[in-house]
């Protein structure tokens with residue numbers, strides 16, 4: 001299976017193109033680092049890949065996947081700030097089970113305590129909340145996962161635990177993983193391949 005974006009052009013309201021003629025692809029089971037200096041459009045491309053934003057032109061498709069009517073997207077995006085991606089009016093059990101019902105083993109591996117399930121998002125720390133946001137992206141329907149600065153806000157121990165679970169899960173289920181991170185050491189260590197968005201810019205300048 002392959003997730004493929006071709007000739008992506010995108011701008012927000014202004015006239016400035018954030019993404020111009022961007023091609024990107026990832027295979028099942030691959031771990032690809034998406035890097036570039038701040039403001040180059042990494043998060044924007046992630047949102048386009050996951051279907052949160054629509055490109056002005058270009059296409060995003062998964063080759064080899066039969067479309068299902070399921071509401072759960074096969075491309076899951078995990079953001080840096082978990083508090084922005086949960087409904088504050090829902091308790092954690094509802095937030096989690098809206099996605100799918102994870103096994104006890106997965107809950108334990110992620111370090112989620114039973115008592116947290118009955119709390120509101122505002123009653124959890126950022127690290128505790130992010131564990132839920134990561135876990136709900138790991139359904140059996142997930143074919144591609146995008147981790148956008150997923151653990152940047154967290155302490156080293158929580159970071160290591162979350163990455164441990166995610167890396168084991170993507171390997172076991174042959175999920176393609178896109179890692180957006182400014183942490184070069186992390187990207188170099190876990191990625192099979194690195195795509196630098198700023199190189200598209202240099203390429204364009206060479207052609208002109």
Ligand SMILES: Nc1ncnc2c1ncn2[C@@H]1O[C@H](COP(=O)(O)OP(=O)(O)OP(=O)(O)O)[C@@H](O)[C@H]1O
Nearest residue numbers: 012013014018036037038039040041042043044045
């Ligand atoms: N909703 C929006 N409306 C208008 N402009 C936006 C919006 N979101 C992002 N931008 C602009 O688009 C550009 C690319 O932003 P994006 O967040 O994709 O970059 P990034 O490479 O992920 O940056 P960082 O590494 O700092 O997270 C930035 O100049 C940003 O200010």
